[in-house]
Amino acid sequence: MSTASLARDPEGIHNFRELAGYPAARGVIRHGRVYRSGALELMTEADRAWLEAELAIRTILDLRHEDELAMRKGPHPLEHRVRPHTIFPSTVRQEDLIAELNGLYGAGISPQRYLHYLSIGGDRLASAFQLFADEANYPFLVHCTAGKDRTGVLLGLIMDVVGCSDEDIAREYGLSDANTDQLIAYLMRSGRQLEGSEAEIRARLATPPEKMAGFIQLMRAKYGSAADFFLSQGVSENDIEAVRALLLGEG
Numbered sequence: 001m002s003t004a005s006l007a008r009d010p011e012g013i014h015n016f017r018e019l020a021g022y023p024a025a026r027g028v029i030r031h032g033r034v035y036r037s038g039a040l041e042l043m044t045e046a047d048r049a050w051l052e053a054e055l056a057i058r059t060i061l062d063l064r065h066e067d068e069l070a071m072r073k074g075p076h077p078l079e080h081r082v083r084p085h086t087i088f089p090s091t092v093r094q095e096d097l098i099a100e101l102n103g104l105y106g107a108g109i110s111p112q113r114y115l116h117y118l119s120i121g122g123d124r125l126a127s128a129f130q131l132f133a134d135e136a137n138y139p140f141l142v143h144c145t146a147g148k149d150r151t152g153v154l155l156g157l158i159m160d161v162v163g164c165s166d167e168d169i170a171r172e173y174g175l176s177d178a179n180t181d182q183l184i185a186y187l188m189r190s191g192r193q194l195e196g197s198e199a200e201i202r203a204r205l206a207t208p209p210e211k212m213a214g215f216i217q218l219m220r221a222k223y224g225s226a227a228d229f230f231l232s233q234g235v236s237e238n239d240i241e242a243v244r245a246l247l248l249g250e251g
Contacts, residue, residue, distance in 0.1 A: 008050065012042035014182035015147035017175060019155060025163025030249040032056075034132075034140045036155060038147035038183060039064070040076045041190070048077040051141065059137040061128065063087050063144040063151060067094035073190060081141075085128050087121040087150050108204050111214030114153050118219065118229060126233035128154055129161075133242035146183050148176040148207050156212055157219075160226035162244050166216055174209035 010016045016037040022029045035055065043051075051057045060081045062069070065088050088097050097120070105113040118125065131137050144150040152173045159169045183205055187194060194201050223229040227240050 010037075010047045010050070011044045012047055013040055014038040014186045015176050015179040019159075019172065022159065022164045022168045022172070024159075024244075024248050026244065027248040027250050029159075029162065029164070029247055033138055033247055034142065034155070034158075036147055036151050037141060037143045038179075038186060039072070039143060039145050039190075040078065040141075041072050041074065042186060043076050043078070045077065051078060052081075055139060055141075057081060057139055057141045059083055059131065059140050061085055061131065061140055061142045063128070063142065063154065065094040065097070066090050068145060083131070085124065085131075087117065087124040087128065087154065089120060089124075109149060109207075109211050111211055111218050114149070114211070114215040115218045115222065117150070117153050118223075122229070122233045125154060125157065126230050126235050129158065129230055129243065130235060130239050132158065132246065133239040135246055138246065146176070146205065147179075148173070148183075148205075152176070152207070152212060153215070156216065157226040157229065158243065158247070160216060160219075161230070161240060162247050166213055169216055170209035170213040173212035174207050176207040180205050 006016075006018055014037065016035065018031065019034040019036055020029050020031040032055070035057070040060070057078070058081065060078060060083065062082050062084050063086060064084075065086045066084075069084065088094070101113055101116060104116065132140070142151050142155060156169050156173060159172065180202060184194070184201065196204070219226065219229060223232060230240060231237070
C-alpha cells in the first residue's frame with residue numbers, strides 16, 4: 001500500500017508526503033499524524049498557511065547537523081515549531097562525519113552506511129523516537145536536507161516498531177526517488193556544489209527500495225528488531241507501546 005495522497009503539493013518544499021495508511025500489526029498508520037519532507041527554508045507563505053492551518057503541524061523535527069543549520073539561508077516561517085535534533089554527534093564536524101562514512105562505505109548510500117547511523121547516533125535516534133510517545137507533539141513533520149536518508153532511517157525504524165511489512169518500509173523509502181528533480185533544484189538554489197556528472201549525481205541521490213530493505217535486514221541481524229534497538233538505547237517498553245497506540249488506528 002502506498003503512503004497517503006495529499007490534496008496539494010507544497011510550492012517550496014521538496015519530497016513532502018504523509019506517512020499514513022500502511023497496514024501494521026494492530027491496525028494501520030493513522031492519517032494526520034506524521035508527515036515527512038526535505039529542508040523547509042524555501043517554503044512559501046501559502047505553504048506555511050497550509051502546514052499550520054490545514055495540517056496543524058505541531059512539531060517540526062529537524063534531523064540536520066548543527067553545521068548544516070549554520071549554512072542554511074535564514075529561518076523559515078514555521079521556525080517556532082522546530083525541534084532541532086541532529087542524529088549525528090554534534091561534537092564532530094559534519095564534514096568529518098561524511099568523510100568517515102565515505103571512507104567506510106563509498107560516496108553512495110548502502111544498507112551498511114545506514115546501519116552505521118545506529119552506531120554513531122543511537123542515543124539521538126532513541127531520543128527522537130521518544131518524542132513520538134507524547135500525544136502533545138502530534139502532528140509531526142520530520143525532515144533533514146533531502147528527506148530520504150536520516151529521515152528515512154528514523155521513519156523506517158518507527159514503521160518496524162509498529163509492525164509494518166518489510167515491503168512497505170522499503171516502498172515508502174523508495175517514494176523519494178520521484179522527487180529527485182525537486183531535490184536537485186533545492187540544492188542548486190541553496191548554493192550547494194554538486195560534484196560529478198548528472199548521472200553520478202542522480203545515482204547518489206537515488207532511493208532504491210532494496211537499500212532500505214537491506215538496512216532493515218542488517219538491523220534485525222544485529223539488534224533483533226527496531227524495538228529491541230530502541231530498548232538497547234534506554235527507551236522504555238511503555239514508550240514503545242505509547243508510539244504504537246498513538247500511530248495506529250483501525251483500517
